[in-house]
Amino acid sequence: MSLQPFHLAIPVYDLAIARQFYGEVFGCAEGRSSAQWVDFNFFGHQLVIHLAPKNDSQTHAHTNEVDSHHVPVPHFGVVLAWDTWHALAERLKSRHTAFVLEPGIRFQGQVGEQATMFLLDPCGNALEFKAFKDIGQLFAK
Incomplete structure (x- = not known):
């Protein structure tokens, strides 16, 4: 791709x-x-x-439930290679990053299984980083 x-x-x-x-x-x-x-x-x-100027979503993030977790909306991020995601997660943990959702596996054992983590930048913008062991499942239903 x-x-x-x-x-x-x-x-x-x-x-x-x-x-x-x-x-x-x-x-x-x-x-x-x-x-x-x-x-x-x-x-x-x-x-x-x-x-x-600071906007409302940077102060009071809305959340939607995804796989029993409340994810902030809006958010942005990138889909990384599996090993790159794990290296980033370790880098962020070593820097004592405050996570909105700790690094973990979502949809485990299901279609679309993915590693994901959420954090905020210092201005309250929500970021998500994810990875798929099988990138072919990126858009799987």
Whole structure:
């Protein structure tokens, strides 16, 4: 499967702390920037953090139940290779990251079984990272 990189622009109310988070916690290389925004290479995709006032979803995240867990909405993230996901989970744990949902396996033994974890960036944007042992099940019903 050959995919094109996506572009996602998200609001952050503290550009400096969000810049540090994406650069240091995830090791994202920084691209172009201004006093109002910063581009990052987010696992091969273009993530842009834009300075903006705090919004409601950053303060009071809505959740929906998925596999007996309450996942924050909205959220974004990437599907990683199985080993890359586990390495990231260990990196985040070693940094004492506060998780919304701890790294674990969802839909165990079912179609679409996946490793997943949720966390918030310092501005309250929810992120999900997931991996499939069988990437062919990404869109399985």
